[in-house]
Amino acid sequence: MSVELLDGSMVLGFIEDEQAFNTSIEDRFASLDSDSDGRLTYDEMAKELMSLSVLGSHFGGMDEPSVSHEEVVQMYQDLFEQFDKDGDGMVDLEEFRGEMKEVMLAVANGLGFVPVQMVVEEGSFLKTAVERELAITQQIFFD
Ligand SMILES: [Ca+2]
Ligand SMILES: [Ca+2]
Numbered sequence: 001m002s003v004e005l006l007d008g009s010m011v012l013g014f015i016e017d018e019q020a021f022n023t024s025i026e027d028r029f030a031s032l033d034s035d036s037d038g039r040l041t042y043d044e045m046a047k048e049l050m051s052l053s054v055l056g057s058h059f060g061g062m063d064e065p066s067v068s069h070e071e072v073v074q075m076y077q078d079l080f081e082q083f084d085k086d087g088d089g090m091v092d093l094e095e096f097r098g099e100m101k102e103v104m105l106a107v108a109n110g111l112g113f114v115p116v117q118m119v120v121e122e123g124s125f126l127k128t129a130v131e132r133e134l135a136i137t138q139q140i141f142f143d
Contacts, residue, residue, distance in 0.1 A: 001120070001121055002120060002122070003117050003119055003120075004120050004126070004127070004130045005115045005117055005130075006115060006116060006117075006126060007112070007114065007116070008107075008109065008110075008112050008113055009108075009113060010129055010130065010133045011104055011107055011108040011111060011126070011129050012105075012108045014132055014133075015108065020128075020132055024128045025097045025100055026093070028048070028100075028125070029093055029096050029097075031123070032044050032045060032047065039090040040083075041089070041090060042076075042080050042089075049079050049080060050076075051124055052103060083096060083099045085098070085099075100125065
């Protein structure tokens with residue numbers, strides 16, 4: 001975990017950079033797919049669902065302190081179903097890519113254009129978006 005300064009244009013730039021975004025999606029998918037069968041089960045997705053629910057809480061999704069364990073489980077299951085478009089109980093790469101794009105667009109819209117400090121997890125999409133932006137900035141600076 002680290003605290004980074006993020007704004008909407010940074011996240012949008014990352015989504016629109018198709019090659020960087022797809023590579024990052026494929027890496028993330030592969031690291032979640034612990035049995036490497038090319039599909040993510042609910043258990044394999046759990047880690048990602050947790051980091052997405054942190055995003056949700058940042059944007060007012062889960063700020064009530066009285067959320068019960070059952071409600072949290074229900075929220076993860078709802079999130080998983082959002083990914084699993086064809087409802088076969090597994091999330092494939094296309095489903096994962098499609099939904100992550102939606103989530104990241106929602107994050108970009110939620111952030112707006114005023115940079116905010118956010119706690120980002122190592123290897124997460126937001127972390128990659130920050131690293132990409134830094135690399136571009138350094139390139140401009142050193143050229
Ligand atoms: Ca799997
Ligand atoms: Ca599916």
